[in-house]
Amino acid sequence: MKIIIVGAGAAGLMAAGVAAENNENEILLIERNARPARKLMITGKGRCNVTNACSNEELVGATYENGRFLYSAFNAFSSWDTMDLLDKLGVPLKIERGQRVFPVSDKAVDIVDALVKYALKKNVKLINDRVEALIIDGGKVLGVKTESKKEFFADKVIVATGGKSYPLTGSTGDGYILAKQAGHTIVPLRPSLVPFEVKENCCAEMQGLSLKNVAIKVIDSYNKKNIYTDFGEMLFTHFGISGPVVLSASSHIKDMVPDRYEFVIDLKPALDEQQLDARIRRDFEEQSNKIISNSLNKLLPLKMIPAVIEQSGISPDCRINQVTKEMRLSLLKAIKEFKLTIQGFRPIKEAIITSGGVKVTEINPKTMGSKLVSGLYFAGEVIDVSAYTGGFNLQIAFSTGYLAGKSLMY
Ligand SMILES: Cc1cc2nc3c(=O)[nH]c(=O)nc-3n(C[C@H](O)[C@H](O)[C@H](O)COP(=O)(O)OP(=O)(O)OC[C@H]3O[C@@H](n4cnc5c(N)ncnc54)[C@H](O)[C@@H]3O)c2cc1C
Incomplete structure (x- = not known):
């Protein structure tokens, strides 16, 4: 199956890594920045509070916008799964006050390197381009058009473009435009954790x-x-x-x-x-x-x-x-x-996260698939979900990225 993932941030890298576990998948990961995961690099003041060592109920409780929508995603990939994966990828972790999980090295770059390594399997190709539009026909997504005037075709497309805060990291809100084009409702955006x-x-x-x-x-x-x-x-x-x-x-x-x-x-x-x-x-x-x-x-x-x-x-x-x-x-x-x-x-560009985004009632919580356009999926901050500080927002990106990547075969 041909798969396009738009955005190589926390959610996109996780989705690529999971989807690539099936050798028959051919994955194109499109990232507008020259290097993936620029936002991840600055998380936790450069230390990356990568998740929170708590139960799925607590993850839902810490998600103050649409926590219940994420039950299936957290069940599919919990914060303990995040820790397990990073451990397998060779990143030792430590738990600090409030169950906040950090790499022992205190270096976000270690998390980024591990996730990039996890994502870039043989059947994943990373290219540097900016997706400007989805190609949709007869209620089905067929591919994407990019800034460099190229068209890429696929059976499934995952939009993992992040929110609208800290735009220098690459998240300038493109995903909301793509979702709108597919007919999705965008719950009004507002700065959060600001x-x-x-x-x-x-x-x-x-x-x-x-x-x-x-x-x-x-x-x-x-x-x-x-x-x-x-x-x-x-x-x-x-x-x-x-x-x-x-x-x-x-x-x-x-x-x-x-x-x-x-x-x-x-x-x-x-x-x-x-x-x-x-x-x-x-x-x-x-x-x-x-x-x-x-x-x-x-x-x-x-x-x-x-x-x-x-x-x-x-x-x-x-x-x-x-x-x-x-x-x-x-x-x-x-x-x-x-x-x-x-x-x-303060303005949204100074916020830690963007509240609002793709309306959750238009996304299947069991797959992260669009209910409006077949073959289209969403993962990460582009969805209308928001959580407190403490590693919860990255866990949302990992859980939704995992679920989207895993669900592509259905
Ligand atoms: C300063 C700061 C500190 C933070 N610290 C923490 C923390 O310690 N713990 C925590 O849990 N959360 C933290 N967060 C929040 C967390 O970083 C985000 O919630 C998380 O990164 C969202 O992941 P994502 O994959 O959805 O989006 P992103 O990580 O933003 O990734 C989206 C990617 O998509 C790319 N992209 C966007 N549009 C396009 C396009 N049109 N074509 C191609 N590529 C595109 C972007 O360049 C980017 O690489 C912090 C946020 C900030 C701003």
């Missing part, structure tokens, strides 16, 4: 400051509901905030409206209010003649002091011996509940 733009100017002033162990919550100001809490690391940037807890929080905001959501940071989560008050009083007693902006160095990172004082409403020149109890309590509140107003997501 930094926030923030109203307050203080973020720019604190640019580069990273907070390691903070507790955060996101409050919906329309109904005062707490929609997300987390604990961990975040970062101030020239536009607002980023870092692990911020990216995770972004996936809990479905309808972004400027000023609607408040990001609240507890800068001292290990201390309750009484303990923090006692600590502040102790610090103040030692420095009673200083002005407040010079007396919080032991409590807060230097760059944060002006912003916290501003939120407390105390004048930065106020001497400690003039600070009233009310003022001290408002300082305490600014430390336990430092508030930022979320203005919006």
